[in-house]
Amino acid sequence: MRSILAVLTAALLGLAQAAWAQVELTFYYPIAVGGPLTKVIDGYAAEFEKANPGVKVKPIYAGNYDDARIKALAALKAGQPAQISVLFSIDVYELLEQDVIVPWDDVATSADDKAWLKGFYPALMMNGTYKDKVYGIPFQRSTIVMYWNKDAFKEAGLDPEKAPANWTEMTQFAQKLVKKDAGGNVQRWGVMVPSTGYAYWMFQAFARQNGQDLMNRDGNQTNYAHPDVIAALQYWRDLGAKHKVMPEGTVEWGTLRQAFTEGKTAMMWHTTGNLTAVKDTAKFPFGVAMLPASKQRGSPTGGGNFYLFKKTTPEERKAALAFVKFMTAPERAADWSMATGYVATSPAAYDTAKLKAYAATFPPAVVARDQFQYATPELSTFQTGRVRKLLDDAIQASLTGQKQPADALKAAQAEADRLLKPYR
Amino acid sequence: MRNVHGWLLLTPAAILLVGFTHYPAVATLLDSFFSTGTVVRPTRFVGLANYAALGDDPIFWQVLRNNVAFALGTIPTSIAIALLMAIWVNDRLPARALVRMSYFTPTILPMVAVANLWLFFYTPQIGLLDKFTALFGASSHNWLGDPATVMGCLALMTVWKEAGFFMIFYLAALQSLSPELEEAAKVEGASRWYYFRRVTFPLLMPTTLFVLVNATINSFKLVDHLFILTKGGPDNASNLLLYYIYQVAFSFFDTAYASALTVVLLAMLAGLAIVQFQLVEKRVHYR
Known part of the structure; x- marks a missing residue:
């Protein structure tokens, strides 16, 4: 027992x-x-x-x-x-x-x-x-990198192993890379940067390259209206509106990869998350490089x-x-x-x-x-959804020509200030 | 005691209706009078402040205008096309079943799948639409990236998706019309157009009312394609009310403001339905 x-x-x-x-x-x-x-x-x-x-x-x-x-x-x-x-x-x-x-x-x-x-x-x-x-x-x-089509570079008389290192080079290369048919219609664009799903993310890269971060460490202050930030948006807009090397209007995030692998753009900025997919579908040799610099290099994570x-x-x-x-x-x-x-x-x-x-x-x-040394954190603040959308809307309004970059960004900054005031 | 049996029969449906329709509607209305709480700043009663904010919100007015434009762009066109298709496939024609089927196919496809297809139709340069216009020498157009064309693109896709669905209702109604009417009209020497205008169309009024109500609700309710096609962009040019509610609730986490928007949407739809029923009722011939 x-x-x-x-x-x-x-x-x-x-x-x-x-x-x-x-x-x-x-x-x-x-x-x-x-x-x-x-x-x-x-x-x-x-x-x-x-x-x-x-x-x-x-x-x-x-x-x-x-x-x-x-x-x-x-x-x-x-x-x-x-x-x-x-x-x-x-x-x-x-x-x-x-x-x-x-x-x-x-x-x-x-x-x-x-x-x-x-x-x-x-x-x-x-x-x-x-x-x-x-x-x-x-x-x-992930982070943003530049993909380039080496065949297109060769065709345009550029060194296929050398990606543009700065904004001036990117514009010059892109102008050479634009290909038109007899009727003047564009067959291939020079460069595309997506501006639908994650416009703010792409823009962070431009801003960082121009020496500015878009928010502070405590997440209660944005920096949308700094002159260098406005200049960054102006450059993005000019690629389409002035230099005619990118389609005017917004560029769709979801179809950009196909546009690149079909040879409709010679360069694109996209997430590293697409690397394996591009590798599997591109029928031409392609290169991957750090994003070009203005005052410095830069990309958000x-x-x-x-x-x-x-x-x-x-x-x-x-x-x-x-x-x-x-x-x-x-x-x-x-x-x-x-x-x-x-x-x-x-x-x-x-x-x-x-x-x-x-x-x-x-x-x-x-x-x-290798690009990490130039990286900046992704845009994130208190009230992050609204603060981010303000920037998205300002970017899209500028790219589509509805507003001037300076007006759009100043309005977004004013509204962001209003939203973030209680957190300061 | 006599009624127990009846109540028992009603209970399951009543529980579902109350739980998933009436309670959420009332809760939404109540939520719209409170602020959105976080752990740091608890919820408090704010009266009509959310509605006042709504009046000052330019995006709200823009999505409202967009939605009206979207409704006006899709409803009359899809009803007209549905009616035409129904009359066409109601006649004796070769491979009638196949034609009916092909008109109905877009309806069967899930909206998200359709949107993914059309995303590639509209893509500049590599898309079907641009390849087609290129045949006539037109230059590539950034259909979804241009605020001037994006709404039209969405409306076109919606008409394509919806017309087949409404056609089925018209087809059923046409088949219930008595053939004697047409024979009588022929004997009297009425033209086809006269017969359609004075006999068929008035007799189809109940169906038209039903389709109209459905199309109106759909034009406010269907936003699945926005997730795929534009996410409301560029700069809210294609944003619709329900998608904006989604953004406010799940991207901005402002549930109180989203509740106020929802109440406005519900009130508008209820108002529209009442007006439609009262106006069209007068012209509806029920037999």
Whole structure:
């Protein structure tokens, strides 16, 4: 009798122990580029579970960035478990205002953890840092690069291995690259910069190249009306209106890749996220370069970060830290970069044997990395949706000739000031 | 006690209606009188402030104008084309089933798929439309990137998508007309046009009313294509009221202001429906 009792007690204790050690992590993540990436993520989660018995990871694919944010916030409000999430890097102010996230510094306390936090490219940490605390760990991150068609360059008598290094060169090259038929209709444009979906993002590159950032670090001040910013928009508009090397009006983000691979534009500015797709569909040799400089080079970063939610137990936070460290480890970051075209997030990842081998056969894979030293964080402020749309509208109004760049940007700045005043 | 059975039968539908239609509508109305709360700044009662903000919002007025233009551009055209197609395929003609089917096909396709197709039709240079106009020597046009043409492009696509759907209603109505009427008209020597104007069209009035109400609602309700085609751009030139509500609610997170916009949309649609029913009712012949 006593032995049975002992066995039972032991079994119960064992159960209790197992239940205590069992931590479940639910995390939402978006996918904004092509390819069977849910499988890749599920694979990483399974690998992590194998290495860390006692922690179960439940990845939930949640659509695009907007969907993922809405779903994660709804889950939190409804009391559903969600410990971490990959969300848009620029959502940080919204999440802070909702008071749902905690900084990773709170859990990453050991010397090893602190070294890990310092291991990423500083350019990628800027969007996730608020008042010197790290809220976002870079995961799926991108930046803007220039793609050029080497055949078109040859045809126009340009050096096919040399991309324009500055705005003057870009205009000159583009003018040579425009090809017209007998009737004067344009067969091929010189350069295209998309201006529909993410106009503000592209414009950040122009502004940065002209020496200006569009917002401050605290996210409560925009810089839309600076003379150099206005000059940057004027240059973008002039490409179409004055130099006639880009179509007038807006250029659609979604079809630009086809326009490039069909040879309808000799150069394009686009996200690195399109690299693999261009590589697979272009029938001509193409090059990838850093964006040209005006006063300096420059490109914003973009993409998704890991956030840690407030409503978590200490055990869950510990497990979450272990998981995110696992997901951002050099080997995995290298793997993820090759699968997607996203940039690898740390110098260590670019030092791995497999990414070095990949870059040796496909040099464009490291252009984004080399551009990091000129990078600026993606536009993100309090009231970010509205503040961003103000800029989008100003850009489109200028490109379509409805307003002068100076008027459009000054009006946007005035309205942004009104929106952001309560946050100063 | 006698009514228990009846109430039981009504309950499932009533629960769904209340839960998913009436409660959200009332909650939206209430929300529109409060500010959007965050953890830092909790929700508070602001009365009509959201509606006042709406009056001062130039984008609201622009999307409203856009929406009226969109409705005027799509409704009469799609109804006229639907009626023409219905009369055409109601006649005896070879491969009638095939013709009917092909007119109806756009209706079956999901709006998002249609928008993706038309995005490539409208793309400058590589798009179908530009390839076609190039045959006549016209230069490439940036259809969706030009504020002057973007609305027309959206309207054209919507007419293409909707006309087939309305055709089905007209076709059904035409087939329910008694053939004796046409025979009688022939005996009297009435022309085809006279017969259509004085007999067919008046008899189709109930269908026209139904189609008109549906087309009006659709012109405010259908915004799926904006997500793919223009995202409301350039500079709100193609933004419609419902898409703007989506942007305010899910991109700006201003749920209170979005509620006020929604209330305006609902009130407008309800008003339109009442006017349509009352005006057209007088000219509708129910048999």
